[in-house]
Amino acid sequence: MLPKILVVDDDRYTRTLIEQMLGNSAQVHLASDGDAARELFAVHDFNLVLMDQRLPRHQGLDLLREFRAQRPRMVAILMTGFADVRDAVAAVREGLFDYLTKPFEDLEALEAVIGKALEIDAAYREIDSLRSRLAKTSGAPMVVGQSAAMARLLGQIQQVAGLDTTVLLEGESGTGKDVMAKLIHAHSQRADQAFLEVNCGGLPESLLESLLFGYEKGAFTGAAQASAGYFEKANGGNLFLDEIADMSPKLQSSLLRVLQDHSFCRIGSTQPRSTDFRLICATNRSLAGEVKAGRFREDLYYRINVVAMQLPPLREREGDIFRLAVHFLEFFNAKFGKQCGPFSPAALASLEAHPWPGNVRELRHCIERVVALQSGGVIDAVHLCPSCSPFAVSDTHALIPPAYELAYQEARAGFEQGYLKGLLAAASGNVSEAARLSGIPRQNLYVRMKRWGIVTET
Incomplete structure (x- = not known):
């Protein structure tokens, strides 16, 4: 379904220009x-509203406030002349996605801003849809993302979740292997049974052994009473062993026997106990490499490497960063009882430019920190974690000075120089990559950078 866009402007030329520019895409x-x-x-549920500031009998910003009171998540862009820049700055501070100055100098840049605004609206709607479906699927975790990489992964999970086979999840730290394990459980034939998880790298060998196998009373000092282990408790359900590459050689051997025989003995007992669980494993290392290095048993590797899935790092999930950021923003607003947001265009550019070595976990912690430290209002690039923002604080502050003494041209020039310098730095000096990150056509971006002496040659 095509997105619905409302264009409000008393200038017929502007209305026609935008309508023709969008063509059949909206x-x-x-x-x-x-x-x-x-x-x-x-009457209509618009995906985007473009509102002129000066209208007959109305101020555009007042109308947008009225509309946002009815639909708080409404994504809107204010169109303004040079003389109305203070209103535009106020609009951005109040949560409008962006503002555009007329006359439009760069139609490709205008189209890019509209496209990004529609992506934000799509993110809100996607999250609402996921929550609605989640309410109907008891126990299923919420998975945010529409990138090609995530589509492939979710397609694989859909294929194997209902099959009673071992699954190996491989991927960098923070990519969400635990979430995918829970998703497999929720859509498995064992969904109404237990789901137990243990981090093999976070426990000493003796503690991990007792946790998995259980023990009898008096089996060791402190065993005041018998206790069932995870192999026993997971009977009929799913057992998730995270960071299995950190499991000691002794426990690797013990696990292999359990998987082969479907039985085990509690510590301190010789009485075999039967068990039937589906095993899901995860690791942030290459198990094949660990086998070659002699740190992981080859026979156990072949036993658990039945269906292997590679979780993509966040940097390869194109378009998912801002979706996840919006999701985490809403989550932590609800958790902390705040009303922070939305993100400014500069903040979104910063988030998408960051390489995210800690992946989804790092992004989640970044947004949690922002919401925890902000009292409310729009989240700009300067509010993000220092490591998440490629822009210098002094440069980004030029966008919205505390006071409005600066003339519009000077303020705009200050912001554009700071933004372009930060953008080029985030792209490691590659203009093509900077164009991809910003959504600005490469030739237009190059012309702007050349104007300020940021680049001197193609």
């Missing part, structure tokens, strides 16, 4: 004044 509804805009807004 359903464009036009209004020449505030009254007509109200009528359309009451």
